[in-house]
Amino acid sequence: MSLPMLNKHGRVGTAFRPAVVGKAPRSTVRVMASASPLTFSKYQGLGNDFILIDNRHSSNPVVTPEQAVKICDRNFGVGGDGVIFALPPVGDTDLTMRIFNSDGSEPEMCGNGIRCLAKFVADVDKAxxxxxKIHTLAGLIQPELLAxxxxxxDMGEPILEGRKVPTTLAPTQGSTVVQQDLVVDGKTYKVTCVSMGNPHAIIYSCDGKTIKIDELDKELAALGPKFERNAVFPARTNTEFVEVIDRSHVRMxxxxxGAGRTLACGTGAxxxxxxxxLEGRVDRDKTCQVDxxxxxxxxxxxxxxxxxxMTGPAELVFSGSVRA
Incomplete structure (x- = not known):
């Protein structure tokens, strides 16, 4: 079995076979001083990476938001976009999901993260x-591991009412905000607002021109925070910029x-x-590939x-322990 090596970005250099949490692999990672090490497994879904912790013995996360920030640090910690906890079930569910972002904030849900959580629990339980059936702050979410x-x-129903997304942008289609103008840095973006249990601002065009990802990609680091913390989004927002390839294929x-630029966002997709x-760019009842x-x-x-x-991958990167 190849030993994984972390580069300066916290990425793994070589892949290896899954290890069961609780059985310390030779690739154990130990960072930060604390009384006792915390066992974890790191998973990724399309490069959106998370530290997974089996917390089913308690309803309280064993890691604080402040500790999560340290663990997610790609230079001084394990490195990740967030820490995800498998907690005891609520009501008629199998377990509960909570997540702390890399900045210590807590989102309602995470699409790539819940795929990783389902795979993690199945690996731990050898199921x-x-x-x-997973209880989240966004309601019931049901991931299914395929052969x-x-x-x-099954991500449930989207929330389309603007005030529930939430956004203060004026509705344009009934109570839904579709292609509403929002001026940022002197440019007028057409914004459609959707919640998947967490808020999203989706942009297909700016200043009358359709989005071109290769051009906008260079501006994302400066532009993203101006949308995330814009006053029209009282709970902040995730922001997706989208280029249409055809009616069943888009790029974003x-x-x-709470995490900044990431390689993937399941709820955003x-x-x-x-x-x-809603904007008439994509066909309903057909599978759309989101790149x-x-x-x-x-x-x-x-x-x-x-x-x-939503269908996509979830893969184990490595398991280890960390002093949180």
Whole structure:
């Protein structure tokens, strides 16, 4: 078995076989001084990477938001976009998910993260592929492990009412904010607002021109925070900039609330397909391929139950322990 090596960005140099949490692999990572090490596994979904902790013995996360910031540091910690906890179930569910972002904030849910959580729990329990009912701050989410290794997630219904996203932008279609003007740095962006249990601002055009990812990509680091913390988004927002390839294929880059630029955002991919359908750019009831910097996701908004379905990978990177 190859030993994983972390580069200066916290990325793994060589892949190796999954290890079960609780059985310390030779690749154990120990950083930061504390009384006792904390066992974890690191998973990634299209490069959106998370530290997973089996916290099912307690309803309280064993790591504080401040500790999560340190653990997520790519130079002095393990490195990741967030820390995800598998907590005891609530009501008629299998478990509860909570997540602390790399800045210590707590989002309602994470699409790539919940695929990683389902894979993590299955690996820990040595369970056969199955469907999980997971309680989140965004409600019930149901990921299903498929035989081919992919994870298909019933993300539930999108929230379209502007004030519930939330945003103070004026509605343009009933109570929904679709292609509303928002001026940032002197440019007028057409914004559609959707919540997948967490807020998203989706942009397909600016100053009357459709988005070109290769051009906008260079501006994302400066532009993203100006959307995330804009006054029209009282709970801050995730922001997706989208280029249409055809009616069932789009490209996107994302600035995530609390994590900044990431390689993938599962809830964002879902939200942008909803926005594309509302704007008449994408077809409903057909699988839409969303190309993210970390790879593709398959998204469908079904008219049968009004639910969004997301399919994509979740993979173990390595397991170890950390002094939190």
């Amino acid at each position: 056969a592929p199955r469907k999980y 081919d290794g992919q994870v298909r997630v 880059v994302v600035w995530e609330r 879902c939200a942008l397909v909803v926005a594309g359908i 993210l910097p970390g790879g593709p996701l398959q998204i469908e908004w079904s008219t049968a139950d009004n639910h969004i379905y």
